Amino acid sequence: MIARLRQPWTDRQAAWRLGAVACLVLLIIVLMVAFVAARAWPVLQANGWIAWLGPGGSVDHQMGQMIATGQHPPAAAYHLRAWPLIYGTLLTTGVSVIVGLVFALFSAIFIVEFAPARVRAVVVPAVRLLAAVPSVIYGLIGILVLAPFVGNHLISPGRKDSVQNVVQIDGTGVLVAIVVLTVMITPIMIAIVVDALRAIPRAWTEGAAALGANRWEVLWTVSVRAARPAIVAAAVLACARALGEAVALSMVSGSRGFSPNPVDGITYLFEPIRPLAASMVENVDAINAPAVKASIYAFALLLLLSSLALSIGGYVAKLPMRRQGLRI
Amino acid sequence: MAVAPPPPVYDPPAPLRPAPRGDTIRSWRWSQRLAFAACWAAGLALCAVTLAIVVYMGVRGVQYLNPKLLFSRPTPGLQQHTTGGILDPILGTVILTIIGIAIAVPLAVAAAVWVVEYGKPAPLARAVESGIEVVAGTPDIVIAIFGLAIFQLHLFAPLSFTASGGGVFGRSFIAAGAMMSLIALPLVFGAAREGLMSIPMHLREASWALGKTRICTIRTILLPQIRANVATGSALGMGRIVGDTAVVVVLLGATLQLEPQGDVPILGNLRGTGSTLTSYVYGASPAGEGNAPQKAYAAAFVLLLIVLTLNFVVDLLGRRKESLA
Amino acid sequence: MTSRDRVADPFLDDAVPSLPPPRRRVRLDRSPVPVPETQGAPTARVRRRGPGGPERMRVEGLSVRYGDNLAVKDVSLSIHAGEALALIGPSGCGKTTLLRTLNRLTETTAGAGRGGRVLLDGVDVEQVELTALRRRIAMVFQQPNPFPMSIFDNVAYAIRVQNRKRPGRRELEPQVVDALRRAGLYDEVAGDLDRPALRLSGGQQQRLCIARAIATRPEVLLMDEPCSALDPRSTEVIEDLIGELRRELAVVIVTHNLAQAHRVGDKVAFMYLGDLVEWGDADQVFEAPRAQRTRDYVAGAFG
Numbered sequence: 001m002i003a004r005l006r007q008p009w010t011d012r013q014a015a016w017r018l019g020a021v022a023c024l025v026l027l028i029i030v031l032m033v034a035f036v037a038a039r040a041w042p043v044l045q046a047n048g049w050i051a052w053l054g055p056g057g058s059v060d061h062q063m064g065q066m067i068a069t070g071q072h073p074p075a076a077a078y079h080l081r082a083w084p085l086i087y088g089t090l091l092t093t094g095v096s097v098i099v100g101l102v103f104a105l106f107s108a109i110f111i112v113e114f115a116p117a118r119v120r121a122v123v124v125p126a127v128r129l130l131a132a133v134p135s136v137i138y139g140l141i142g143i144l145v146l147a148p149f150v151g152n153h154l155i156s157p158g159r160k161d162s163v164q165n166v167v168q169i170d171g172t173g174v175l176v177a178i179v180v181l182t183v184m185i186t187p188i189m190i191a192i193v194v195d196a197l198r199a200i201p202r203a204w205t206e207g208a209a210a211l212g213a214n215r216w217e218v219l220w221t222v223s224v225r226a227a228r229p230a231i232v233a234a235a236v237l238a239c240a241r242a243l244g245e246a247v248a249l250s251m252v253s254g255s256r257g258f259s260p261n262p263v264d265g266i267t268y269l270f271e272p273i274r275p276l277a278a279s280m281v282e283n284v285d286a287i288n289a290p291a292v293k294a295s296i297y298a299f300a301l302l303l304l305l306s307s308l309a310l311s312i313g314g315y316v317a318k319l320p321m322r323r324q325g326l327r328i
Numbered sequence: 329m330a331v332a333p334p335p336p337v338y339d340p341p342a343p344l345r346p347a348p349r350g351d352t353i354r355s356w357r358w359s360q361r362l363a364f365a366a367c368w369a370a371g372l373a374l375c376a377v378t379l380a381i382v383v384y385m386g387v388r389g390v391q392y393l394n395p396k397l398l399f400s401r402p403t404p405g406l407q408q409h410t411t412g413g414i415l416d417p418i419l420g421t422v423i424l425t426i427i428g429i430a431i432a433v434p435l436a437v438a439a440a441v442w443v444v445e446y447g448k449p450a451p452l453a454r455a456v457e458s459g460i461e462v463v464a465g466t467p468d469i470v471i472a473i474f475g476l477a478i479f480q481l482h483l484f485a486p487l488s489f490t491a492s493g494g495g496v497f498g499r500s501f502i503a504a505g506a507m508m509s510l511i512a513l514p515l516v517f518g519a520a521r522e523g524l525m526s527i528p529m530h531l532r533e534a535s536w537a538l539g540k541t542r543i544c545t546i547r548t549i550l551l552p553q554i555r556a557n558v559a560t561g562s563a564l565g566m567g568r569i570v571g572d573t574a575v576v577v578v579l580l581g582a583t584l585q586l587e588p589q590g591d592v593p594i595l596g597n598l599r600g601t602g603s604t605l606t607s608y609v610y611g612a613s614p615a616g617e618g619n620a621p622q623k624a625y626a627a628a629f630v631l632l633l634i635v636l637t638l639n640f641v642v643d644l645l646g647r648r649k650e651s652l653a
Numbered sequence: 654m655t656s657r658d659r660v661a662d663p664f665l666d667d668a669v670p671s672l673p674p675p676r677r678r679v680r681l682d683r684s685p686v687p688v689p690e691t692q693g694a695p696t697a698r699v700r701r702r703g704p705g706g707p708e709r710m711r712v713e714g715l716s717v718r719y720g721d722n723l724a725v726k727d728v729s730l731s732i733h734a735g736e737a738l739a740l741i742g743p744s745g746c747g748k749t750t751l752l753r754t755l756n757r758l759t760e761t762t763a764g765a766g767r768g769g770r771v772l773l774d775g776v777d778v779e780q781v782e783l784t785a786l787r788r789r790i791a792m793v794f795q796q797p798n799p800f801p802m803s804i805f806d807n808v809a810y811a812i813r814v815q816n817r818k819r820p821g822r823r824e825l826e827p828q829v830v831d832a833l834r835r836a837g838l839y840d841e842v843a844g845d846l847d848r849p850a851l852r853l854s855g856g857q858q859q860r861l862c863i864a865r866a867i868a869t870r871p872e873v874l875l876m877d878e879p880c881s882a883l884d885p886r887s888t889e890v891i892e893d894l895i896g897e898l899r900r901e902l903a904v905v906i907v908t909h910n911l912a913q914a915h916r917v918g919d920k921v922a923f924m925y926l927g928d929l930v931e932w933g934d935a936d937q938v939f940e941a942p943r944a945q946r947t948r949d950y951v952a953g954a955f956g
Binding site for chain 1: 355356363364366367369370371373375377378382384385442443446448452453455456460461462463465466467468470471473476477478510513543544567570572573574577606613614615621624625631632635636639643
């Protein structure tokens with residue numbers, strides 16, 4: 001067979017063979033979705049399609065029960081209410097993306113318009129460097145520098161005592177998780193928005209300046225407005241990255257499936273959470289227990305569906321902009 | 329009037345002075361001045377954070393990294409000075425990167441060539457492109473879990489560790505490498521596709537007019553031309569592989585040393601488990617079991633140097649392509 | 654040369670058969686050519702002159718430098734309301750630079766320097782605050798550059814930007830409609846003002862840019878080769894428009910096209926390599942130019 005492959009290919013053969021490789025890639029992707037859905041089926045079946053996303057008891061306790069049921073769990077062992085994890089995911093992802101987007105927009109405007117040339121020459125490579133740093137390093141700095149700082153200096157002992165019965169707060173928690181996640185996703189957003197702002201045709205900015213708009217108005221009403229598709233794309237990309245961030249968050253977010261209560265006031269910021277992806281990483285050791293396996297695959301299915309929904313949402317958000325003649 | 333009046337006589341032209349600057353902030357509205365200040369604040373904060381991260385990692389890394397660490401193997405131990413070095417994690421990173429790129433590049437280039445050069449039927453080509461975009465957007469933890477699902481099938485038992493009870497462990501370098509290739513695939517595919525689409529049509533037409541088949545044209549003319557693009561894509565993919573932790577933690581077992589499975593020299597290592605720099609940093613940090621922050625800093629510093637080098641290579645390739653174009 | 658010495662010519666020798674006669678009879682079209690409506694040279698069309706008015710801007714000894722290169726050398730002229738000044742000259746002679754200096758757009762280029770003065774209503778333009786200056790001197794560019802917004806938003810852009818309080822749509826609508834009417838575009842887009850501006854044709858986009866520029870009723874309108882990217886029909890429409898506009902504003906138009914300058918301009922300034930060679934009435938410059946170089950350029954010897 002190797003000898004037959006080594007003879008010169010005809011075009012038809014080449015089309016078939018290369019097409020087979022491309023379809024293999026597509027097949028792997030389809031298999032991925034199918035496998036994850038199939039493995040997640042027991043949990044979905046036992047809990048109902050939507051109900052397992054709701055609140056109902058401590059999710060850590062439920063996962064622990066699942067581990068304890070061993071290799072042949074009864075149907076009741078699949079009981080799961082994953083709301084604390086989903087709440088943690090929504091909280092960290094949502095706040096990080098919003099804060100990061102605002103910060104990225106203003107930083108990008110600074111880089112493109114107001115920065116002195118020497119500062120710009122340093123900042124642009126620095127941003128690209130930050131975007132390439134592995135997430136585990138951010139997690140390391142978070143857990144070795146930020147968490148002790150917050151735990152020792154920002155949280156008073158009185159506050160720790162006040163919640164001692166329910167949960168331990170030691171610095172890792174909502175605040176550090178959001179800070180680390182924001183620092184992680186902002187550089188890529190800055191890079192995308194800077195590229196988009198630089199690509200605005202000079203005809204538009206000059207035309208706006210000639211109509212009597214000052215520098216800021218030209219930037220905001222013409223350049224930023226024309227760069228909206230890129231801003232949407234940056235937000236979608238950052239959201240996808242934040243959703244899937246497992247390792248760094250498992251290091252800094254406190255690792256307890258706990259729903260922080262906003263009524264607690266400032267303490268809310270210090271309470272531990274555990275987003276979905278982090279839960280998956282931490283429970284993967286126990287994956288031999290079928291109940292745990294099904295739960296983890298259910299989380300994976302949820303993450304997959306959210307990524308898909310994000311892509312579609314981004315595409316839909318850009319449709320009206322395309323009508324106005326904005327590319328991308 | 330028939331004749332324009334002669335222009336009045338002026339003094340010789342004044343020496344040229346530089347143009348006055350554009351509109352000053354003094355004329356802006358209050359909200360605009362506030363926004364201006366916000367931009368400066370954001371920019372300065374960005375510089376400060378970047379500087380802080382780079383300087384901190386550099387200081388800690390230099391403080392804790394000594395060459396002995398780079399060449400000694402890690403050993404489990406309770407005390408810092410008995411836990412050995414980071415040779416195995418470095419080897420693990422290298423092996424994983426090689427496997428990942430070796431699988432990703434042929435697949436990605438073949439797919440890109442088919443999509444750009446052949447691409448019939450058209451819906452299938454669009455489906456392949458969309459599928460690869462879906463992979464690009466999938467979190468790496470989901471890819472890792474998917475890899476576990478595949479490699480724990482009995483079909484793939486020879487590729488990893490099999491427990492005595494018959495349960496397939498599903499963790500090995502091969503498994504992790506295969507999933508890493510899935511992570512690097514979209515980057516190489518994108519780079520190859522961009523390279524192929526930027527080659528003007530007349531090059532292909534000239535070759536076809538000389539009687540070469542399409543596949544021969546691809547092999548002899550187009551592929552050599554996109555070498556730089558594929559190199560850039562591979563460097564980007566390598567950067568992502570080197571920095572990925574979730575796939576390693578899930579699919580590589582995260583044992584400290586390279587543990588071969590079976591006696592066959594290279595295949596045994598590939599079927600076995602080990603660690604990479606990323607999982608070592610995770611394990612040595614307070615979040616893992618090791619609780620050895622100094623070793624964690626040292627390993628993180630080495631990791632950062634590798635990623636910076638790869639980034640630098642990508643920049644270099646990009647600049648060389650621009651200067652040639 | 655005798656016939657014996659002649660080299661065998663394949664085209665003349667009988668050895669090569671000549672082509673057979675055509676099968677169909679070829680009928681020549683002898684119908685009369687329709688006489689064009691306007692007799693004589695196109696530039697001899699009856700032109701209404703602008704009413705003429707007070708002086709709006711004056712350029713005194715202006716010199717502009719880009720790096721080491723002197724683009725405009727010691728130019729002095731004046732611009733009056735109610736008439737159109739056409740700047741003509743070959744490429745690179747500094748007419749666009751002069752135009753852009755009038756509303757201080759040259760400052761956006763790094764390394765630009767200038768000397769001399771430009772006065773707007775007697776006040777040096779450098780003393781006037783930049784955005785206020787550009788509200789009184791509007792500009793239309795060579796390539797139509799409507800913003801990626803709706804037609805309404807494009808025309809309302811200048812009004813919105815120049816007002817402290819953002820005016821609402823109901824206040825803006827009459828001003829927008831008025832600007833579109835004055836630019837001669839309203840009839841074509843009246844149906845849907847929220848259509849994306851980039852969907853209009855080239856000529857319509859350029860008229861939209863003119864509407865946008867005149868929406869806030871500036872005193873001076875600068876036009877940098879506005880018709881060079883357009884087809885002849887749109888060019889004609891815009892030239893008629895300029896004829897209307899110059900009654901209320903002062904118009905300065907840079908053009909490559911000598912015939913257009915003759916049609917549109919009341920005063921003409923001819924520049925060559927940065928020097929102002931001649932400046933005067935259009936009739937005088939084109940029919941009885943004083944400088945030799947002007948004579949050569951108008952006759953088409955170079956440029």
